[in-house]
Amino acid sequence: MRVAIYPGSFDPVTLGHWDLIQRAGRLVDRLVVAVLYNPAKTCAFSVAERVDFLRELLADTPHVEIATFHGLLVDYAKQQEAHFIVRGVRAFSDFEYEFQMALMNRKLAPDLETVFLMPKEEYSVVSSRMVREVGAMGGDISGLVPEMLVERIASRLLNPAQLG
Ligand code: PNS
Numbered sequence: 001m002r003v004a005i006y007p008g009s010f011d012p013v014t015l016g017h018w019d020l021i022q023r024a025g026r027l028v029d030r031l032v033v034a035v036l037y038n039p040a041k042t043c044a045f046s047v048a049e050r051v052d053f054l055r056e057l058l059a060d061t062p063h064v065e066i067a068t069f070h071g072l073l074v075d076y077a078k079q080q081e082a083h084f085i086v087r088g089v090r091a092f093s094d095f096e097y098e099f100q101m102a103l104m105n106r107k108l109a110p111d112l113e114t115v116f117l118m119p120k121e122e123y124s125v126v127s128s129r130m131v132r133e134v135g136a137m138g139g140d141i142s143g144l145v146p147e148m149l150v151e152r153i154a155s156r157l158l159n160p161a162q163l164g
Contacts, residue, residue: 001029002029002083003028004024004082004083004086004115005031006021006032006033008036011045012131012132014123015145018146019119021064024117027115028063030065031065031086032064032066032082033064033065034068034069034073035054035067036069037069044136056148056149074109083112083113084112085112086114086115087101087102087116088117088119090119090127098116101114131144131157135153135158141154
């Protein structure tokens with residue numbers, strides 16, 4: 001049984017994340033999409049909202065689970081008996097950060113491999129940060145986040161006071 005963890009902030013989930021989840025899901029028997037719970041980091045969406053979005057999106061994807069974690073990713077991966085970590089790289093600009101993270105994780109857990117996947121090229125400029133910025137200014141975020149979530153994400157970004 002091949003198990004992978006796809007960790008991230010997912011603040012909020014984008015079409016790029018969705019694309020990666022589908023790609024990774026085809027490679028493993030069990031994929032755990034793990035949302036980082038980090039009280040020290042200010043996010044636009046609460047962990048509960050981010051998890052809800054993922055649950056809705058992945059309702060029909062049987063071998064993909066949604067979870068939250070805090071602390072070290074490698075500890076959580078061990079707990080889940082994962083064989084590898086999945087991360088997405090869109091462009092060279094992602095490389096430095098991903099490279100450092102992968103090597104640090106390897107130092108902490110030498111048997112845990114990080115596997116990089118590339119999303120569809122049309123998603124190479126899509127990021128949660130862009131979604132937050134465009135959405136907060138009333139711009140159109142369709143084509144950036146999954147269709148079924150566009151309205152909810154857009155209205156929340158326009159009403160940050162509702163932050164849960
Ligand atoms: O979506 P993001 O914000 O790029 O995801 C970053 C994430 C959650 C993968 C990373 O911050 C993480 O793994 N945090 C857990 C803490 C940890 O394990 N740090 C040591 C490795 S750098």
